[in-house]
Amino acid sequence: MKREILYALPFILLLFVSMSNETLLIDHDDKKQFLVTDYGAVPDGTTLNTKAIQKAIDAAHKRKKGGKVVFTKGKFLSGSIELKSNVTLFFEEGAVLLGSTNPTDYKKMDFEGRPVSPKKDDNSQMALILAHKANNIKLAGKGIIDGQGLELALKIDSLHHAGITIDPNYNVKRHRPNETMRPKLFRFSQCNNVEVRDLKVGEAACWGLSFELCNNLVIDGLTVVNRSYWNNDGMDITDSKNVRITNCNINSADDGICLKSYYPGYANDSIYIANNVIRSSASAIKFGSASYGGFKNVTIENIQVFDTFRSALAFESVDGAVIENINVNNVVAKNTGNAFFIRLGHRDGEKSGVVKNISIKNVKVEVPFGRPDIDYDLRGPEVNYFHNPFASSIAGIPGHHIENVSLENIEISYPGRASKSMAYIPLSRLAQVPEEVKGYPEFTMFGELPAYGLYVRHASGISMKNIKLTLQNEDFRPAFVFDDVKGIIANEIELPKSSKGQFILKDTEKIELDVESSNLIEKY
Template sequence: MRNKLKIITFIINILVASFSLAAKDVAKENDEEKKIFNVVTYGAVGDGKTLNTLAIQKAIDAASITKSGGRVFFPKGQFLTGSIELKSNVDLYLSEGSIVLGSTDPKDYQSVSSEGRPDSPKKDDNTHLGLILAHNATNITLYGKGTIDGQGRALALTIDSLHHAQVQVDPNYNVLSMRPSETVRPKLFSFSQCKKVKIEGIDIKSSAGWGLSFELCNDLTINRINLTNRAFWNNDGMDITDCTNVRITNCDVNSADDGLCLKSYYPGYFNDNIYIANCTIRSSASAIKFGTASYGGFKNVTIEHIKIFDTFRSAIAIESVDGGIIENIKVQNIKAKNTGNGIFIRLGHRAGEKPGRIKNVLIKDIKVQIPFGRPDINYDMRGPEVPYSHNPFPASIVGIPGHYIENVIIENLEITYPGRSSKGIAYIPLNRIEQVPEKIKNYPEFDMFGELPAWAFYVRHVKGIEFRDIKIKLDHEDFRPAFVFDDLLDLKMEHINLPKSSKKEIVFKNVKNVKLDDNAVSHREEL
């Protein structure tokens, strides 16, 4: 009996100890829950008129020194502010009906810190001014049902007026376009060298320049945000520069410049392990773009389930012109309607000691509709016009002599082109296709080569390219061939569906090691 009592007592003691430890763990978790820091408590006034920069920063600073971090809370109201800087372990929560308003006075803005940032060959190309700043911070979150409104047009016009009044002169002022340069116009977000950043749920709009900018960040998640950035020129949606482990999902982006733009300003650094999915994008430039800044590179990028509409330039633009490396890229399940160009892949040599590299690119399950006129004609902020007469542009995949784009697969693609080309507008006959300029050092863009001799695809300086299950449509006739291939090695084409035509639709010049199915062979012409 005594032994049984000892055993029962021992078991009870173990259970009591276990419950005690569990209670301590729960208490510990409760102690570590983030404390709420209401900006109103720190003096903020949500009347849309009072400048609350100091009050909001006080709340952020107070939250940052708590043991487990704090949650800065914006109640219903309009909170006017200049630059505020987030700190580690601080959340910014915007409740429903809360609006963070960016000041329209440029004196209220500052740049994110440059401490520890590597040198960039283009130091003056990328401003670090911003409304919401973060530098070298870890574990920060912005979320809720509220709105961030940068009041970008009013801010940009104030900057413009101060320049002309000689009060605050912009040394890089764009005289031709009559607008202040990007270097003096603040972004909405300017985050640098941060880790574990999460942005979710909020509406964001109206920057004076780029929208959301992230440089050299790691572990970045952006989910379910609505981003409208059409207030002024150079209004990119999101710019991801040399970041690693990035997820952008379920977002709606409507921008006056590039929608989602991957950039690389820092040699030796990469955008690496990037996932973009389930987004809707409209742009007066390109919807999704790699570049143009391309000093380090981009690798291991997956983009899928994207809807694109009313976009002036390219649905997908992949560009290395500054020595950067682009490799292991997968783009799939894209639907682009009313878009100026489907695919643009360019290897150039604008900067850097030697050209970069583009290799291992898979583009599949793509449906694109190209209109005859401007896709963004109904928008007030439109991209610059193409400065010469031209027929509708084809998709382009173009390297430079001696430096080839390598290993490209295009599969299950359907593109509808408008046709209606005219030799009276522009004309490059097939016996003079060498007149298409190389433009090795030029800014990369789908219209950079001028008039092109093909209506569907123009491909030059490529090694290893496959076209599989391709359906190309024309709304009206086009006098040019569908495909022109110039200086290619290792080309494979199978299941190519082309419109009925009395002319050859696949034209070769200096193409070696070719594998074509019977339909492609019947359309082939060798120059």
């Protein structure tokens, strides 16, 4: 009998652990419920429920174990509400939280205790849902959070023109109030243990979901449609650690998933972005342009990109940030203006940043001849010159190289049709490509590029393996231009047939090129 009990003991312990875990999950998911309707909220889409919703949140927060604030079926109109520790906002199927279209219903949170940022007032501190130093918070359910951003932004614009609420930074050229005057959908700062799951969210007057200096953040299963107005990023992650963004479908009039760094000495660190579908009138996944601290240990995999005007992938350090240890795997981009853009500049900050150790593999991209985002109502601004379709680029600045970039299993289809009558730069004048050391980082920043496939300047340690470039029509430019590059290893390169040079080398050394014909290599 004792032996039987001894043999059964491990299974008993396993059963006990399983029951314990199940109990913990039940405790987490079945928190005491606080229905917003019990606190006076009216789901008619017209009654302003800000105070009633906040009362429900405050009541759940005061409870020792926290609670679940529930939005039942109906439309709940609200201004800014503040989410607090140990509170879940749960939206039942058919529940809709509508952002007020009255600008005075939004408050600006001070977010005291943050580190000093050179650009601390560069983006809006207002939002429909705010959280500051809140821990163990969650938003989930099958409902909708709709910022009603177009109507809200137009009212903000009208107040400016009426002289009631003046925007000192009003964008006269594009006839719109600055983003600092327009509320976001979410604005979370210095929060720990945050989950946002399964909701349909978006239509803000500014950025969609904004998380700053947060730790342990999970964003999963969201549908994000944020294309009501200008500066409509899908989601922005600023100097946060241990972040997972998975299984989301994002459609945004500005950058889809944007990592930013506003604080020197801080960084986005340990970021996992996977299994997302992204459409954007700007870039799909972007680091920057705010880039003061860093972007470290980031994994991006299993991403689908569609109808995106700018870059499928953009990594930008222009304010002193360190970008390092970035791994990209399995990206398919159809109808996008640019495959990838890697940039080290010196726009701001005390010293130039660092960009190193980037691996991009298993990527397939289709670049069209026309605008990829033509079906957007609000599109990215046109470039200021006639141009040919742009190559991918890896571009540092004089004296500061981008280091150790590995490209493997990359296939990019280009439209060709480039014309020498469109901003032609001959290979004998490669120095004519501007440096733009202080320029705003964008794949079009250099104007016409002298390569159709990949342009590399001021870089060290470039490795390329199994690279296939195709042209739908002829292009007079070569496939590759390397200018001031130290260390190139290229194997298994497949290009359209050509009788002229396809690897252009200028001030380049330590070269290992596995090329069938030597006439494909030209030095300048």
